[in-house]
Every structure is written in structure tokens, then in C-alpha cells.
Amino acid sequence: MDYTNSAPAGLDLSKLxxxxxxxxxxxxxxxxxxxRIQQTVHTLTDTCWKKCVxxxxxxxxxxxxxxxxxxxxxxxxxxxNITVIKHLESMRN
Amino acid sequence: xxxxxxxxxxxLDTKSAIMDQIRQEAAMTNAxxxxxxxxxxxxxxxxxxxxxxxxxxxxxxxxxxxxKYMATWNTVSRQYINRIQKEQGNSAASSVF
Numbered sequence: 001m002d003y004t005n006s007a008p009a010g011l012d013l014s015k016l017x018x019x020x021x022x023x024x025x026x027x028x029x030x031x032x033x034x035x036r037i038q039q040t041v042h043t044l045t046d047t048c049w050k051k052c053v054x055x056x057x058x059x060x061x062x063x064x065x066x067x068x069x070x071x072x073x074x075x076x077x078x079x080x081n082i083t084v085i086k087h088l089e090s091m092r093n
Numbered sequence: 094x095x096x097x098x099x100x101x102x103x104x105l106d107t108k109s110a111i112m113d114q115i116r117q118e119a120a121m122t123n124a125x126x127x128x129x130x131x132x133x134x135x136x137x138x139x140x141x142x143x144x145x146x147x148x149x150x151x152x153x154x155x156x157x158x159x160x161k162y163m164a165t166w167n168t169v170s171r172q173y174i175n176r177i178q179k180e181q182g183n184s185a186a187s188s189v190f
Binding site: 012013015016020023024027028031034035037038039040041042044045046048049050052053056057058059060061062066067070071073074075078 | 107108111112115116119122123126127130134135138139154156157158159160161162164165166168169170172173174176177
């Protein structure tokens with residue numbers, strides 16, 4: 001991505017009203033959170049695809065087993081995450 | 094009326110222009126990442142031994158695989174968002190997410 005181009009040409013931020021600035025700030029915070037969540041979904045899909053879609057591809061549909069597996073995969077991955085964090089916290093003491 | 098006057102105005106207002114650009118870049122990043130992953134995983138599944146060209150069965154496999162990967166993405170997304178909402182309901186103190 002071309003970050004050098006990230007300030008839209010001809011747009012003067014200093015001309016924004018205080019209200020618009022606030023609105024933009026909130027918008028950026030929301031978008032950043034959305035991006036973070038999407039990012040995690042990408043990582044989780046990557047992991048769970050490897051775990052759950054093991055056979056040859058026959059059609060474009062996700063079958064029952066695979067869907068259940070993907071759902072469990074997400075929940076167990078997050079459980080594992082919490083377990084790791086809890087254990088780390090206990091090691092601090 | 095608002096729409097009418099902004100149509101007449103050749104330049105979009107600064108705030109909306111910035112928001113549009115952010116939305117567009119976020120969508121691009123998301124799409125690029127999805128394409129990258131689909132390519133990676135479906136190449137693995139559909140082209141075990143690369144030949145001199147992509148055969149028609151490999152192409153068919155790619156189409157199915159792509160749909161399947163997106164279906165997985167949607168399932169994972171739904172499950173993850175459900176989980177976040179559940180965790181937030183359980184304890185606001187949880188800082189894991």
C-alpha cells in the first residue's frame with residue numbers, strides 16, 4: 001500500500017470544524033477496531049482451515065462436520081489463549 | 094436538499110472524503126489478505142503436482158475451494174463475534190479481546 005499517498009490531495013485538515021474533527025477521530029477508532037477484528041478472523045480462518053478442511057475439495061459448500069469443527073476451533077483457540085494468559089499471570093506472582 | 098447541493102458542489106467535503114478513503118483502503122487490505130490466503134491454501138489443495146499448465150480440474154477445484162474458504166471465513170467470523178459479545182457480557186474487566 002502506498003502510504004506516502006495517504007493524505008488525500010487537496011484536503012486541508014485545518015479547515016475542519018471541531019465537531020468534524022471529533023467525528024473523524026471516532027470514525028478512525030471504530031475503523032481501527034473493525035480492522036483488528038477482521039485481522040483476527042483472517043488468522044483464525046487460516047488456523048481452522050488447516051485443522052478442519054483436511055479432505056479433498058469436492059464442492060464449494062462447507063459440510064456439517066467442517067462447520068462444527070470450525071466453530072469449535074474458534075472457541076477452543078480463544079480458550080487456549082485465555083489459559084495461556086492466566087498461566088502467565090500466575091507465574092508473575 | 095442536502096444531496097442536491099452537494100451534487101452541484103464539485104468538491105466533496107473534507108470529512109467525507111477522508112472517511113471514504115479510509116473505508117476504501119480498509120476494504121482493499123481486507124480483500125488482498127483474503128485473496129492471499131485463498132491462493133495459498135487452495136494452491137496447496139488443488140495443485141499437488143504443478144504441471145505445464147493449470148488443468149481444468151485444477152481450475153474447478155480452485156473455484157470450489159475459494160467458495161469453501163469464504164464460507165469458512167464467514168463461519169469463523171460469526172463465531173468470533175458471538176464470542177466477543179459473550180465475553181463482554183460476562184465481564185467487562187476481561188482485557189483479552
